[in-house]
Amino acid sequence: MVMPGPAxxxxxxxxxxxxxxxxxxxxxxxxxxxxxxxEECAAREGLREPRxxxxxxxxxxxxxxxxxxxxxxxxxxxxxxxxxxxxxxxxTGPGFSEAVIPELLxxxxxxxxxxxxxxxxxxxxxxxxxxxxPEAGATGAVVTLAxxxx
Amino acid sequence: MSYxxxxxxxxxxxxxxxxxxxxxxxxxxxxxxxxxxxxVLARLDFPSRSTAAAxxxxxLVVSSMREVISPDPEFTAARQMGRLYQETxxxxxxxxxxxxxxxxxxxxxxxxxxxxxxxxxxSGAHALFTGRPYTExxxxxxxxxxxxxxxxxxxxxxxxxxxxxxxxxxxxxxxxVLHFIGEAxxxxxxxxxxxxxxxxxxxxxxxxxxxxxTRLHFLSVGCAVSLxxxxxxxxxxxxxxxxxxxxxxxxxxxxxxxTVPPLALTEGVAPW
Numbered sequence: 001m002v003m004p005g006p007a008x009x010x011x012x013x014x015x016x017x018x019x020x021x022x023x024x025x026x027x028x029x030x031x032x033x034x035x036x037x038x039e040e041c042a043a044r045e046g047l048r049e050p051r052x053x054x055x056x057x058x059x060x061x062x063x064x065x066x067x068x069x070x071x072x073x074x075x076x077x078x079x080x081x082x083x084x085x086x087x088x089x090x091x092t093g094p095g096f097s098e099a100v101i102p103e104l105l106x107x108x109x110x111x112x113x114x115x116x117x118x119x120x121x122x123x124x125x126x127x128x129x130x131x132x133x134p135e136a137g138a139t140g141a142v143v144t145l146a147x148x149x150x
Numbered sequence: 151m152s153y154x155x156x157x158x159x160x161x162x163x164x165x166x167x168x169x170x171x172x173x174x175x176x177x178x179x180x181x182x183x184x185x186x187x188x189x190v191l192a193r194l195d196f197p198s199r200s201t202a203a204a205x206x207x208x209x210l211v212v213s214s215m216r217e218v219i220s221p222d223p224e225f226t227a228a229r230q231m232g233r234l235y236q237e238t239x240x241x242x243x244x245x246x247x248x249x250x251x252x253x254x255x256x257x258x259x260x261x262x263x264x265x266x267x268x269x270x271x272x273s274g275a276h277a278l279f280t281g282r283p284y285t286e287x288x289x290x291x292x293x294x295x296x297x298x299x300x301x302x303x304x305x306x307x308x309x310x311x312x313x314x315x316x317x318x319x320x321x322x323x324x325x326x327v328l329h330f331i332g333e334a335x336x337x338x339x340x341x342x343x344x345x346x347x348x349x350x351x352x353x354x355x356x357x358x359x360x361x362x363x364t365r366l367h368f369l370s371v372g373c374a375v376s377l378x379x380x381x382x383x384x385x386x387x388x389x390x391x392x393x394x395x396x397x398x399x400x401x402x403x404x405x406x407x408x409t410v411p412p413l414a415l416t417e418g419v420a421p422w
Contacts, residue, residue: 028336028337031316031335031336031337032315032316032333032335033161033165033315035333035335035368036165036168036169036315037165039169039172040165040168040169040172041172043169043172043173044172049397050396050397050400053397054397056368057368057369057370057371057401060335060336060368060370061370061371064335064336064370068336105404105405105406107406108375108378108379108382108406108409108410109382115371115372115375115405116370116371116372119371119401119404119405122404
């Protein structure tokens with residue numbers, strides 16, 4: 001997991017219309033239920049194994065990062081955007097930049113940081129980290145990951 | 151699974167049913183006899199009418215053990231398993247990916263069945279699962295079954311009774327194999343690592359350890375890394391064999407499993 005560094009402005013992807021599938025606030029206690037709900041939605045949208053398992057794992061790692069480093073809770077939004085399944089996880093922590101995610105897999109003898117987000121970015125077809133509503137002066141990270149359904 | 155309050159039970163049945171429907175399986179729910187079907191459906195549908203279409207097309211069936219064994223009024227283990235076997239065949243013939251059943255064991259008292267008969271059924275249920283697209287949760291209300299019965303079921307049941315979502319259980323078989331069962335998520339990382347350390351210490355004289363991950367429903371990056379780090383540090387071991395499914399193997403390799411000398415990843419499937 002990554003300790004969030006100072007937030008830096010990140011490019012916010014243009015908003016695209018999508019079909020909402022799931023919206024949930026979560027804490028550590030709710031993560032098991034959140035995984036099942038995400039898996040259910042992913043299966044319903046036609047995401048097959050092994051991609052479905054990878055997607056659930058990536059979502060869990062990002063949500064777990066929010067719980068651990070951004071105040072113990074977060075918000076998940078899952079939606080269908082075209083041929084993609086998109087998950088957006090936001091928190092109210094200090095925010096962080098995608099630059100803190102290691103480019104290469106950290107070695108097993110190094111500090112145990114960053115592997116979860118590294119893997120989440122690896123398995124995603126689209127991945128971005130941005131700052132929550134910077135124009136309103138809000139803090140917090142918004143991590144978006146998406147996988148192709150076809 | 152076992153539960154001590156109704157919310158845990160509803161959490162489990164809702165997740166189990168909705169995931170089965172999403173995977174294209176036929177789902178049979180046999181609630182505790184005192185619970186009205188309308189309440190079951192309301193719980194399953196919260197917060198939306200997501201199962202209405204499945205009920206209409208017959209993919210989701212809420213029934214009772216009495217109906218399952220009808221027209222025979224008396225429960226026998228063979229009769230019940232025979233019916234579930236037939237229902238599995240019927241589900242696949244109807245085009246579903248398989249059958250999953252949620253069975254609240256409250257039926258035992260309602261049908262006046264002997265606890266011993268129920269235990270024989272549980273310990274002899276392998277034929278329902280082996281090589282067949284059948285998944286089952288038997289839910290035990292700890293307020294209805296005494297501690298002795300639950301302990302006996304724990305030993306007799308071919309599967310494992312887990313308290314709730316997010317649980318992790320470790321089992322050391324007499325042959326030394328360490329099984330992880332349930333969900334190895336971030337909250338369970340300390341317990342996961344502790345069990346591994348103990349198993350490595352116990353198997354140091356043999357210089358080899360087998361770890362079975364195939365009964366895990368979820369393996370987090372943190373627990374996978376703990377496994378790799380501990381295997382890498384197991385200087386006294388010639389072999390740490392990890393039995394895993396395809397997804398777990400891929401995860402372990404992505405995280406550097408190929409660079410851990412004593413580690414051998416063998417692919418298998420869950421025994422259900």
